[in-house]
Amino acid sequence: MMMRETKPTLAVHKFSSCDGCQLALLNLGEALLELPNYLEIVHFAEAGPSDPTAHVDLALVEGSISTPEDIERIRQVRKNSDYLISIGACATAGGIQALRNLADAAAWMAALYPHPEQIEILPESGAIAAHVKVDLELPGCPVNSNQLLRALRDLLNGVEPVRERRALCMECKRQGLVCTLVSSGQPCLGPVTLAGCGALCPSQGRGCYGCYGPVESVHHESLAQRFSELGLDQAASARRFLFIQGGAPTFAEAGVRLRARAAEEE
């Protein structure tokens, strides 16, 4: 984003989501109060300003693309935004609602709604990047407030934000945390999950469930082997991958493979 006399403009858009990532932005505390000194917030319905069709320098997009209407709207948002950041697991991988991608969505809707025929959905809940060009993805459920703030600061200073590529294990090591997988014997997805959350779950003694999504190469076989030594069967291992980031292609592939093997063993 270019530095200039007038303040750059910001829009925050919501698609299929729970609003938790917008709350992560609202939870910035003092930094949020300072934000209007550097950015003009023209659209952020959850916080007040509403101008969804405004052309802006920067758009933050929460939520997945789940309906035909979402496709039309995200194309419009892209057209109206110079730089677009997708925030959260929904926007970067389809979110928890992508669980239906591997299920019989029509049967689920019939079980839940009295008039499912009135609901129009896409066959899959997908990432923003599957439909339009995305300049930066910040995953997580929800997105990490500090990571988001860092990206905004970088852009305001004319610097391209750094893309995180390291695994969560790096954050545990940096913080000197006891390894949940090796030492505490918990099925932790840290070795195959992107860093960025500050090792939130391991710092509380819990294994990671992968909400930041997959690193570049996911060696799911060796991890599933370790999970099995810890007492998880193939079906339970599969569910670990097919969870919040189950819509991310590498996690989906790993989960489906483990699930198929579990079915063969039955």
Ligand code: SF4
């Ligand atoms: S990524 Fe998580 S917190 Fe963010 S909108 Fe989706 S479900 Fe909510």
Ligand code: SF4
């Ligand atoms: S440790 Fe894993 S599940 Fe927990 S917040 Fe971080 S990425 Fe998400």
